[in-house]
Amino acid sequence: VSADPIGVPADVAASFYDGRVSRAHDVRLQIGANGLVLSSAWLQREYAWTDASLSERLRGAPRLIRFRDGSHCEVADQERLDAALAVAGYRDSWVARSQHRSRYVATCTVWLVVVLFAIYRWVLPVAADIAARWLPPGVEARLGAQAAKVIEQQFPRTQLTGAQADRVWRVFDSIVPQDGRTFRLVLRDGGPFGANAFALPGGTVVVTDQLVKLADDDAALAGVLAHEIGHVENRHLLRQIASRTVLGAVVTLIGGDVSGLAVGVPAALANLSYSRDMEREADAYAVTLLKSKGMPVEPLAGLLQRLRAAHGTEEASSWASYLRTHPDTADRVAAIRAAAR
Amino acid sequence: MPAEAPALRSCRLQFTGTGREYFGIWIVNLLLTIVTLGVYSAWAKVRKMQYFYRNTHLDGSVFDYHGEALPILKGRILAVLLLVLYKLAMTQLGMFVVAAMLGLMAVLPWLLTQSYRFRLHNSSYRGLRFHFSGSASRAYLMFGLPMLVVLAPGALAASGLIGTPQHPGAKFFVWMGIGLGLAYLAMMLLWPYLHFCFKRWQHGDALFGATRAGFQAHAGSFYGAYFLAAVMLIGGGIAAFVSLMLLSAGLGAGSSGRIGHGAAAVTGFAAIAVFYGALIGVIPFVTARIQNAVWSGTRVGRVGFHSDVRAWDLIGITLTNLLMIVLSLGLLIPFAAMRLMKYKIQSIEVLDADALQGFEAEAGEAAVGATGEGAVDVMDLDFGL
Numbered sequence: 001v002s003a004d005p006i007g008v009p010a011d012v013a014a015s016f017y018d019g020r021v022s023r024a025h026d027v028r029l030q031i032g033a034n035g036l037v038l039s040s041a042w043l044q045r046e047y048a049w050t051d052a053s054l055s056e057r058l059r060g061a062p063r064l065i066r067f068r069d070g071s072h073c074e075v076a077d078q079e080r081l082d083a084a085l086a087v088a089g090y091r092d093s094w095v096a097r098s099q100h101r102s103r104y105v106a107t108c109t110v111w112l113v114v115v116l117f118a119i120y121r122w123v124l125p126v127a128a129d130i131a132a133r134w135l136p137p138g139v140e141a142r143l144g145a146q147a148a149k150v151i152e153q154q155f156p157r158t159q160l161t162g163a164q165a166d167r168v169w170r171v172f173d174s175i176v177p178q179d180g181r182t183f184r185l186v187l188r189d190g191g192p193f194g195a196n197a198f199a200l201p202g203g204t205v206v207v208t209d210q211l212v213k214l215a216d217d218d219a220a221l222a223g224v225l226a227h228e229i230g231h232v233e234n235r236h237l238l239r240q241i242a243s244r245t246v247l248g249a250v251v252t253l254i255g256g257d258v259s260g261l262a263v264g265v266p267a268a269l270a271n272l273s274y275s276r277d278m279e280r281e282a283d284a285y286a287v288t289l290l291k292s293k294g295m296p297v298e299p300l301a302g303l304l305q306r307l308r309a310a311h312g313t314e315e316a317s318s319w320a321s322y323l324r325t326h327p328d329t330a331d332r333v334a335a336i337r338a339a340a341r
Numbered sequence: 342m343p344a345e346a347p348a349l350r351s352c353r354l355q356f357t358g359t360g361r362e363y364f365g366i367w368i369v370n371l372l373l374t375i376v377t378l379g380v381y382s383a384w385a386k387v388r389k390m391q392y393f394y395r396n397t398h399l400d401g402s403v404f405d406y407h408g409e410a411l412p413i414l415k416g417r418i419l420a421v422l423l424l425v426l427y428k429l430a431m432t433q434l435g436m437f438v439v440a441a442m443l444g445l446m447a448v449l450p451w452l453l454t455q456s457y458r459f460r461l462h463n464s465s466y467r468g469l470r471f472h473f474s475g476s477a478s479r480a481y482l483m484f485g486l487p488m489l490v491v492l493a494p495g496a497l498a499a500s501g502l503i504g505t506p507q508h509p510g511a512k513f514f515v516w517m518g519i520g521l522g523l524a525y526l527a528m529m530l531l532w533p534y535l536h537f538c539f540k541r542w543q544h545g546d547a548l549f550g551a552t553r554a555g556f557q558a559h560a561g562s563f564y565g566a567y568f569l570a571a572v573m574l575i576g577g578g579i580a581a582f583v584s585l586m587l588l589s590a591g592l593g594a595g596s597s598g599r600i601g602h603g604a605a606a607v608t609g610f611a612a613i614a615v616f617y618g619a620l621i622g623v624i625p626f627v628t629a630r631i632q633n634a635v636w637s638g639t640r641v642g643r644v645g646f647h648s649d650v651r652a653w654d655l656i657g658i659t660l661t662n663l664l665m666i667v668l669s670l671g672l673l674i675p676f677a678a679m680r681l682m683k684y685k686i687q688s689i690e691v692l693d694a695d696a697l698q699g700f701e702a703e704a705g706e707a708a709v710g711a712t713g714e715g716a717v718d719v720m721d722l723d724f725g726l
Contacts, residue, residue, distance in 0.1 A: 017468030060357030
């Protein structure tokens with residue numbers, strides 16, 4: 001091989017391994033457009049490029065040229081190799097090139113943030129909704145049945161008088177939607193949980209005695225029940241499960257390299273915002289339902305404020321607002337009043 | 342009198358991966374994986390493993406990773422399908438759950454074996470591939486027992502045996518409680534030995550070329566590591582419990598006699614902090630002792646190893662990594678990963694570096710290597726062994 005007229009080195013130093021013995025042989029490597037020639041004092045081999053594959057360029061590691069017969073070369077002198085490859089007309093794949101250029105990496109970082117935000121804000125809620133709809137109703141009912149069993153066992157029986165219980169049943173029957181879903185009402189003593197109401201997938205609505213007593217107005221009671229029915233109708237729990245699964249997968253994908261230690265926390269935090277969205281959705285559902293039955297909306301707003309007072313000082317510490325499953329009561333009351341107009 | 346043996350030339354593993362360079366690989370991998378809904382993750386894994394292996398230097402040569410994306414993709418699709426099936430079965434009641442758990446137990450050890458085999462077959466150093474000859478039946482013995490003990494109560498509960506208190510009497514629950522308690526206790530006592538068996542299986546049944554590795558570590562060092570952890574956890578647990586009690590009492594008194602939501606929240610956060618503190622503070626002691634015991638007890642032919650990981654170094658790296666990650670909202674994850682990897686790899690030393698030259702490939706191996714995968718068409722499942 002003659003010396004290159006434009007000063008590009010004609011050959012590159014490399015370590016050759018024959019794939020049979022773990023010993024390195026120093027060789028000179030000549031790189032052409034069609035193939036490579038390896039030569040040393042006792043060894044002479046030729047390979048076509050079709051029998052060889054070149055590893056991607058890394059900064060601190062030698063570049064590897066692997067041959068089809070199981071042997072390979074390690075080239076530490078990256079600059080001479082680059083020059084020789086350029087003359088031979090070789091180019092790395094676009095992925096390999098973009099990984100090592102700061103401008104592309106910066107662009108990718110920006111895109112990643114944009115894509116993750118878009119998924120979080122718009123794609124995932126919609127996808128979770130679709131997944132929840134797609135799941136057969138039988139599965140939802142069974143999930144709910146399991147939870148209902150636990151709650152009916154854990155919470156003490158209701159202490160309400162017959163007349164008080166009848167009032168709840170009457171209000172519940174007057175607003176429950178006739179859409180083929182079988183809704184159940186369960187009355188329980190709230191115990192340490194106090195005034196509370198919650199919905200289970202499939203259509204079980206649980207109300208505590210303390211809440212019934214707090215909601216002395218029928219319209220307020222109807223509002224609370226409608227809010228819980230809204231959770232059921234919008235399949236909120238299934239959507240929560242679906243979005244939690246996807247968020248968990250994404251966070252694991254991002255953080256998996258370091259450790260599983262801190263992975264759960266960001267996923268749980270991210271899910272809380274969905275939880276607050278769902279409360280707003282259930283409030284809106286309740287307002288619509290109350291209006292369609294010709295009931296006033298204001299008692300629900302009033303009840304929310306009394307509930308907040310009953311639950312004590314939870315709003316006192318502002319840092320906790322990031323960790324709440326429910327939006328701020330004042331915001332909810334304002335939204336309900338605005339929707340009522 | 343035999344002459345004293347000449348001093349052996351020892352050589353430390355070197356890792357040249359940098360956070361800056363890995364950041365580019367990591368971010369491009371993430372973006373393409375998310376945009377392709379996970380399909381690219383198989384190619385991402387190949388790029389990542391290549392980066393890790395090729396930056397690991399030993400006595401002038403580097404390691405290489407030969408895994409190909411398509412088998413990895415197949416493995417991942419299978420893993421996702423299994424997971425979906427499992428999750429679907431878990432939403433059902435009764436025998437479905439038991440069947441799902443038994444099914445998972447039946448395939449997991451086999452999958453782990455295949456995964457580890459794939460990993461080693463696709464690793465090479467100085468042109469020689471590693472191999473794994475460990476049998477899946479040993480994996481069933483090692484993993485089956487703990488899985489049975491851990492999963493049994495869940496399976497019993499889900500099958501409805503516990504949920505329907507009318508037919509089995511109270512006696513039944515007492516006996517079941519005692520039985521499960523004894524099983525857990527036995528499991529805890531057996532755990533270090535099982536961990537030892539697992540490492541012996543991983544290291545002792547590995548081959549470099551045609552040379553079988555040997556494993557001379559003792560189960561005693563595993564018991565020592567776990568005993569230390571138990572002592573630290575019990576001591577720390579008592580201290581944490583006392584201080585939490587004092588804390589909640591103090592906060593409770595401050596809010597007009599009744600323990601307010603604020604106090605409960607603060608106590609909750611403190612409990613979580615203690616839990617993470619225990620993980621960060623205790624796990625490195627176990628990791629360090631076990632890595633040191635495992636590598637110092639491993640031999641490949643004439644080549645011996647020595648490992649000197651120190652728990653306090655690991656704790657320092659873990660804490661600063663955590664700080665970096667939280668403050669950068671995750672952007673510095675690749676830097677954190679490279680720091681930890683560099684430390685762990687560079688703490689391993691090869692005692693007779695000159696002996697690294699003398700290994701030979703398995704007979705007929707060149708033919709297998711020629712077609713890349715050859716006989717190894719197993720799927721890789723990323724269990725992080």
